[in-house]
Amino acid sequence: MTCEDLFLSQLRQRGFRFTPQRRAILQVMHLLDAPETAEGILKQASTVTIGINRSTVYRTLEVLSDLGFISVIEAADGQRQYLLLAGEEPHIHLVCQSCGRVIAVSFNRHDSLVKHLWDEHHFKVNPNTFTISGICRDCLEQQKVANNP
Numbered sequence: 001m002t003c004e005d006l007f008l009s010q011l012r013q014r015g016f017r018f019t020p021q022r023r024a025i026l027q028v029m030h031l032l033d034a035p036e037t038a039e040g041i042l043k044q045a046s047t048v049t050i051g052i053n054r055s056t057v058y059r060t061l062e063v064l065s066d067l068g069f070i071s072v073i074e075a076a077d078g079q080r081q082y083l084l085l086a087g088e089e090p091h092i093h094l095v096c097q098s099c100g101r102v103i104a105v106s107f108n109r110h111d112s113l114v115k116h117l118w119d120e121h122h123f124k125v126n127p128n129t130f131t132i133s134g135i136c137r138d139c140l141e142q143q144k145v146a147n148n149p
Contacts, residue, residue: 010067024048025060035081074131076100096136
């Protein structure tokens, strides 16, 4: 079963239609090789079909996220970015607050942090929206060089 067939099935189960606009958004998501903002997705989807607007993109991205089809990344600039999971293993994202780089890291259900969150707080981590912000290795090296002239 294709991604489109799965999405169509899930939409129908929830009482939604698979409109040309939703199909265009899913097509754009398949073409992405890096996380993209909703505005970027809107721009690309507008070239695929007519009658697509910002609210349709946001609503469709929300449904795709709820169904586990896409990953939602809180980027360093405060904007959300989206990426189709397309059969990938669940993973978390490390986002550099300095350069904005996004690093995908394999998500292991037995990682100590995930285990700790469950053991101590009975909090189940959703790997599709799990983002950790910090400073990447390259930016740390640049800071070190700048501080030691």
